[in-house]
Amino acid sequence: MNQNIQNLDEWFPRDAQGKPILTTPDQNYLGVVVGGSLSRGLQIRLERAQSVEDLAVGRYVVIHGEQKRFFCMLTDIELNTANIGIQNDPPDMSDPFLRDIYTGTVAYGIIHVALMLSIDEDNTPKPVKTIPAHFTRAYNATEKDVNDVFGHEDDIHFNVGVPLELEQTQINLDLRRLVERSVGVFGKSGTGKSFLTRVLLSGIISRGQAVNLIFDMHNDYGWQITSENGYHVKGLRQLFPANVSIITLDPESSRRRKASYDFEVKLPFSEIEPFDLEGLKSTMDLSDTMIDAAYTLRSVWDKKWISRLLEGRAEDLEYIQEHTNIPGGTMLALQRRLERFQRWEFLTNEPVEDSVQRIIHLLVDEEKSVVLEFGKYGNSLEAYMLVANYITRRIHEKYVEKVDKSLGDPSHEPPQLLIVIEEAHKFLDPRVASQTIFGVIARELRKYKVTLLVVDQRPSQIDEEVMSQIGTRVTALLDNERDIHAVLNGVSGAGGLREVLARLDTKQQAIIMGHAVPMPVVVRTRAYDEDFYKAILAGSPVRSNGDDARKSLGKGGKKRV
Incomplete structure (x- = not known):
């Protein structure tokens, strides 16, 4: 017993x-x-x-x-x-x-x-x-498991947020791999795409991995703005005054917001080419016949083709009808559509300093990021697309020239350039993607050291071939099935990730997949706030605050996808 x-x-x-x-x-x-x-x-x-x-x-x-x-x-x-x-x-x-x-x-x-x-x-x-x-x-x-996969923050790796319910560690993007191929930031309206883009750009600038040309449609990136909750948040120029330059199409808007800008951008009519209009076919309702007419007018009237068309002198119109095959109705229709150019004050007939050369000087020689504010013209999609096409095409030509002349010597190559565009599906629609400079850049990958950062809420409307060339996709909540399919197309394990993507919170959550991370990851993205500013300016990694940070997943966390 x-x-x-x-x-x-x-x-x-x-x-x-x-x-x-x-x-x-x-x-x-x-x-x-x-x-x-x-x-x-x-x-x-x-x-x-x-x-x-x-x-x-x-x-x-x-x-x-x-x-x-x-x-x-x-x-x-x-x-x-x-x-x-x-x-x-x-x-x-x-x-x-x-x-x-x-x-x-x-x-x-x-x-x-x-x-x-x-x-x-x-x-x-x-x-x-x-x-x-x-x-x-x-x-x-556990924390160790995550660190074994995503490593630690350093000169190349940048903390973009924390994995869900594991807030004692962080997810570090490989910024070098991020910028060497195009990047997509996707999400439905109101999911914080602009703030997420600002976090990514802050990391790129602070680590010196690329210079950025930002076509700032709604003045979100360069200078201070007010967030939805009423707080003032700093712009990139205020965070990096020595590394960021602001230029503007609307100096009155910049002065009213007390935004410090370096110069006003003016574009002469004489420098606009028919190629610049091809990307505007859908937004300006330009037919193929009108585009062909524009090329004909350019060959006949040389650089004054837009000015003479808008003046509409009777003898000029008669000469075109007699000596070309442009139908009279087509020329009048093209004239009516281009009349809106006269309302845009940044377009001028007067000789002006070459704004594109000044931008190239800032990007290449001074290695500064450039934010182009559109002011009141941000409400005109046609103006946004014209300016973005015009400037990007010429900068790309200069980069191609510089890379070819360097003969593979890195010391003579220009710095890596990341071009940021919003409403990207308008530039990369399947009907026009092959005709725009942005479609060309997306397909070139990193050949000429120019890549894109596209911000959009309708990825399903972006050309499928272009989407396949986007190296890293940072995606907030999407609820349209076509958009979800477009983002996950070509991604390993897309079936399971579809459920994850459709259940993200509406704010401050995203799934990151592609070239800059070793595997798809769902993160609670970093807040763009005073703690973020201090960490960026100090150049030190950020740890998540909160005494209740958990050592491992599944220990009573309240955040849910």
């Missing part, structure tokens, strides 16, 4: 007061792998103590195999039963005894995870080429 008591004491030890000593389960433990495949992802049966309500799509799961760790993203949550009949006659779960019997045995949870990376013993993340065995144990990712 005494022997039996001793055996019981070994199996069920007690403390000094005679109370049973309960072992504490691993709070990160989720369950075991019960099925799946490399292409479709894995199913993990949850252990009975794990509540499905504590889980959320977008979090990270690590499966500890025999030889490596598998880094996964939770993409779906499912309820299952061992006996289908229980669904027809559910037990009374208010009875604690029945609840303990059924939970985790007859009724249990299943989570679906997408395999993202494998990590060998040397802690080097690698593409996944195999899967773990049956009943391999799965855990919530």
Whole structure:
């Protein structure tokens, strides 16, 4: 009898007061792998103590195999039963005894995870080429797991936010890889695309990874603005006064906002080419016949073709009708459409200093980022597109010339240039993408050291070939199925990521995937606030504030995708 008591004491030890000593389960433990495949992802049966309500799509799961760790993203949550009949006659779960019997045995949870990376013993993340065995144990990712994948902040890597429910660590973008291919920032209206873009640009400027030419449609980037909650937020010029230059099409607007600008941009009619109008075909309702007429007028009247067309002298019109094949109705229709140019004060017939050369000097010689404010012209999509096409085409020509002359010598190459455009689908619509300079730049990748940062709320309207060339996609909430498909097209594991993307919060959450990150990641993006300014100016990495920052996923966090 005494022997039996001793055996019981070994199996069920007690403390000094005679109370049973309960072992504490691993709070990160989720369950075991019960099925799946490399292409479709894995199913993990949850252990009975794990509540499905504590889980959320977008979090990270690590499966500890025999030889490596598998880094996964939770993409779906499912309820299952061992006996289908229980669904027809559910037990009374208010009875604690029945609840303990059924939970985790007859009724249990299943989570679906997408395999993202494998990590060998040397802690080097690698593409996944195999899967773990049956009943391999799965855990919530820890701070160490995330750091092994995303590394630490340094001169190249920039903290863009924290993974969901793991706020003691951070997600670091590889800025060098970010700027060497085009970037897309997508999200429905009101999801904070401009603030997210400002965070990315701050990182690029602070780390000196590229100079930026920002076509600032609504004066969001250069100077101080007021956020939706009524707070003043700094512009890039105020954060980096020695590295950012503001120029403007509307000096009155800049003065009214007390924005310090370097010069006013003026574009002469004589420098506008028919090629500059091709990207405006849909917004200005220009037919192919009108574009052909513009090329003909340019060959006949040389650089004065727009001025003479707008003057509309009878003898000029008669000469064109007699000596060209332009129909009279076509020329009059083109004239009516170009008349709006006369209302834009930044266009002039007078000789002016070459604004494009001054911009090139700032970008290439002084290596400054340039913000072009549009002021009142930001409400005119035609003006925005004309100016962006005009300036970008000429800067691209200069970059091509400089790169070709450098003969591969990096010391003679111009600095990497990132061109930022809003309403990108208007420039990159499938009907015009092949005809605009922006379509050319997107397809060239990094050949001439010019890439794009496109900001848009309708990625489905961007040419599919151009979308395939966007290296890094930073996507906030999208609720249109076509837009979600466009963003995920060509991305490995897109089926699972679709559920994640459709369930992001409306503010300060995004999924980042592509060239600048080793795997897709859902982040709570950094706030663009005083703490951010201090960290950027100090050049130090930012840690998440809050005493309740959690060491691992799934420990009572309240943020949910």
